[in-house]
Amino acid sequence: MKLKTFPGGLHPPDNKRWTAHLPILECPLPDELVILLSQHIGAPAEACVQVGERVGKGQVVGTAKGFVSVPVHASTSGEVVAIEPRPHPSGRRLPAVVIRADGADAWVDGLQGADPMVLSPDQIRDRIRAAGVVGLGGATFPTHVKLTPPADKPIDTLVINGVECEPYLTADHRLMLEEPDRIVDGCVILKRVLGVDRILVGIENNKPDAIAVMAAICSPAGIEVVPLAVKYPQGAEKQLILALTGREVPSGGLPMDVGVVVQNVATAAAVSDAVRLGRPLLERIATVSGPAVAEPRNLRVRIGTPLTHLVSSCGGVQVEPEKIILGGPMMGAAQLSLDVPVTRGTSGLLLFGPGQFALVPEGPCIRCGRCVRVCPAHILPTTIAGYARLNLFDQAAEFDAMDCIECGCCTYTCPAAIPLVQAIRQAKGAILAKRRKV
Amino acid sequence: MESQLYLSSSPHAHSGTTTDRVMRDVIYSLLPACAVSVYLFGWRALLVLLLAIGGCLATEALCRKGMGQPSTLADGSAALTGILLAMNLPPSAPWWLVLVGAVVAIAIGKQVYGGLGHNPFNPALVARVVLLISFPVQMTSWTTPAPLGSGLDAVTSATPLGAMKTAVMLTGKLPEALSGGLGHYFFGSMAGSLGEVSVLALLLGAAYLFWRRVLTWHIPATFLGSVVVCSGLFWLIDPARYPDPLFHLFTGGLILGAFFMATDMVTSPVTSRGMLVFGVGCGLITVLIRLFGGYPEGVSFAILLMNAVTPLIDRFTRPRKFGLVTERQTGRA
Amino acid sequence: MWASIISLGGIGLLAALALGLAAKKFAVETDPRELALLEALSGANCGACGYPGCAAYAKAVASGEAAATLCTPGGAATLARIAHIMGVEAVAADPQVAVVLCQGDTRKATAKYRYLGLADCNAAQKIADGPKQCPGGCLGLGSCVRACPFGAIELTAAGLAVISREKCTGCRMCVSACPRQVIHMTPLDATVHVLCNSHDKGAVVRKYCQVGCIACQICHKTVPEAYLIQNFLAHVVYPHHVQAGEAVVKCPTKCIRDFVDGYPEGSTFAPPTVPINRGQAA
Secondary structure, three states, X not given: OOOEOOOOOEOOOOOOOOOOOOOOEEOOOOOEEEEEOOOOOOOOOEEOOXXXXXXXXXXXXXXXXXXXXXXXXXXXXXXXXXXEEEEOOOOOEEEEEEEEEOOOOOEOOOOXXXXXXXXXXXXXXXXXXXXXXXXXXXXXXXXHHHOOOOOOOOOOEXXXXXXXXXOXXXXXXHHHHHOHHHHHHHHHHHHHHHOOOEEEEEEEOOOHHHHHHHHHHHHHHOOEEEEEOOOEOOOOHHHHHHHHHOOOOOXXXXXXXXXXXXXXXXXXXXXXXXXXXXXXXXXXXEEEEOOOEOOOEEEEEEOOOEHHHHHHOOOOEOOOOOEEEEOOOOOOEEOOOOOOEOOOOOXXXXXXXXXXXXXXXXXXXXXXXXXXXXXXXXXXXXXXXHHHHOOOHHHHHHOOHHHOOOOOHHHHHOOOOOOHHHHHHHHHHHHHHHHHHO | OOOOOEEEOOOOOOOOOOHHHHHHHHHHHHXXXXXXXXXXXXXXXXXXXXXXXXXXXXXXXXXXXXXXXXXXXXXXXXXXXXXXXXXXXXXXXXXXXXXHHHHHHHXXXXXXXXXXXXXXXXXXXXXXXXXXXXXXXXXXXXXXXXXXXXXXXXXXXXXXXXXXXXXXXXXXXXXXOOOOOHHHHHHOOOOOOOOOOOHHHHHHHHHHHHHOOOOOOHHHHHHHHHHHHHHHHHHHHOOOOOOOHHHHHHOXXXXXXXXXXXXXXXXXXXXXXXXXXXXXXXXXXXXXXXXXXXXXXXHXXXXXXXXXXXXXXXXXXXXXXXXXXXXXXXXXX | OHHHHHHHHHHHHHHHHHHHHHHHHOOOOOOHHHHHHXXXXXXXXXXXXXXXXXXXHHHHHHOOOOOOOOOOOOHHHHHHHHHHHHOOOOXXXXXXXXXXXXXXXXXXXXXXXXEEOOOOHHHHHOOOOOOEOOOOOXXXXXXXXXXXXOOOEEEOXXXXXXXXXXXXXXXXXXXXXOOOOOEEEEEOOOOEEEOOOOOOOHHHHHHHEOOOOOOOOHHHHHOOOOEEEEOOEEEEOOOHHHHHHHHOOOOOOOOEEEHHHOOOOOOOOOOOOOOOOOOOOO
């Protein structure tokens, strides 16, 4: 049978074999946790505790500012020792609440579970928001916003993203194998919020064990598990919707424009914890991998754990890393140091030593057209990048620079190693700035 | 302390297929054809090959130096142009002709535009056409192959296409027997330039390129397909005057052109639909020149003409971007 | 014979008629002053005036929409001609040139990380705020060089942008192209500058740059009216720059430089002679 997929894309070596078979391990609690106030897309949270204050596990330490924002919580109990700028995955130093753990790991009072079936959709949304649930696939978009479509956009399908198409990462894979019941419970809750009938779970066919486990538990609940062809970027929202439903999200539109809401499997699990148990999002599963890591692992890790702690609990490094990536190698962000803490968006930490990552010198474009063939957005990366380099941003916009999803396929496949995505990103930034001005 | 960390924008992975690897693959793919030409035409062919490659490398080095640019010999594109140029020359070509061709190909065909990636026309074909127009006698003195060790002497002879054109021009009819027959063309015992003679060796090389995913099917398939369809139509109209499609397919520079010259990435469209248009255009022009033009062979001219309209083709064959949909296509009623 | 003469002549007549009619019908009314203004402008289309090219600026001036003083590259001569055409009084501002206030090339300033990617300062700045430890230093990837319409900026081999005082016309295109605001406009006759753009404290600056301003106050103590230290960074006070030269030898980190003694290390531009003879305006 031909597996469902989308046109374009490519299949980079997935390097998942290092961690795909390893069960999730509990990452030991560090002495000090750094809770960054900006861990999601939207307005950063605002610190609401004082230095010296004792906080319980799950206590709100930063309140949400505005609708597209969520609170942040203490991931363990302890004392607030500082509220100051700390290294952020963006490379800047941004405000954070630093907590010295007291080791008791005691929950704050007042967190209460509830039966989602007696709650109204609005009550469920409030619980999801209060728990700080954001898209855990890496985009960290606040989940309650996605669950609040305007009245003129009826939603009929919920898509659960278990694709995990980024190389190296196996966090979602292990979650589906080990805790499918949490995911399914989350799906049922999301279904209630959205009032949809159809739930589709998309999983790439390189995870047959996850497909089997998920299918066994999903079908009684009326949830359909769909195996998908192994191709990057299958997990990109719009590509996934096309593969699963045949619907194409209009250019510049959102999934709700075609009646779909997409949530990651880990997000669904977090929704279950938030609504049924009343527990905020304090931990996530992250893959620590890459050739420079001594013992690659899948770790259940508290938000705010410094990356150094993750590395040391994976047996340290084999060689001094020359490249540190948060997330996957295709869309992750290179880091300045391991002092950065884990955030809600940390799906993985990859370390590469000397000679273990691509260092191809840039050459002239030979117009081979590979970037055009692999582009899942069906735009002309080389043309846009060419205009962007000449600061001709109007022309770049004319060639649909804004439709780029920055998946990285073009740069990955470019024989001349031209930083196409970076150039297009430049153009997008300039175009947006210009639009804001006008 | 200086940081040892590398930071870059995503993606952080690369396929490993680099420009020089692509060029090397194309060079490897031409080796069987080179070997066959040396076998068939002896040391003269080897001389043409070496002169062309050496001339191209030297011209490239000089041009880059003269323009104060870093050397680009390592990317293999100059060597490749040399081989392709040699493939387009008759084995009897005098040494100076080859060198003139090499200088024209690299200096006028490529470096004046800014080097690799910027030339609008296939450099090897620019050189071939310049030579063909400037030195028609030397460029059209063909000899029959005299395989090494066969003891045969090279005899001056016309190419099959040349024989056809002469006969049709003189008598309005095809010659009685087109010299040799398809088997000869296929294995390479007809008169022609270095790269024209053995279809088999060329196809071997093309197969390698497909396997390495350097080539896509678009241009070769449409080029050859349109030649077959177009020449087939004329053949059906008047088999006495127009040769059959297989003759067209296996003679002249068609195979070389369709797999190795028209597919030159720099000078062909980047969009898949554009490649289809490009291939069809090449095929039609080739057949028209072969049947009605003044020259017996039209592949070079066809490719160069289509090179000229490549930017235009790219412009009009932009892919439909993701999400450019009407209400109906979104899948909702 | 006659047939061809008549037919060719006829075609010619018809075409002439059509062209004549078209010229009448589609004629565009142009302000004669606009054409004169366009003549007066340099034609560099640099964009310094804020309009897309000289023609657009000429149109804007002719219609009274734009001030006459916006063509900085043209200098006083152009301004006088524009003022004459428009019949207005216009006083030329003191000519200004752009200066890169940094000497911290790759040998003198510490890198924060090794940057891979687009050779563009604005692109590099987006990755962890740029590959230099110094938050204000020149990134040396040449965004200003590409922005300069007059070829007045060069990159040294060690990655530092240097602007020629002779070639610079003061159009400010580099100022807006630079993501780190390291390029400042200064009076043309000021050749002494504090070549540093870091507001960090002295101890911090010392850690990442050999030639950074450490706010030691020595320049201010030497020539109090010519130097001011603000936010841990010294700068020359105009128009007292004439006396600023005295402090050059006193600066412990050598971050004050008189361009007459030569541009920063690695530059191929010949040092300016005083008074500066500016190529474009002369």
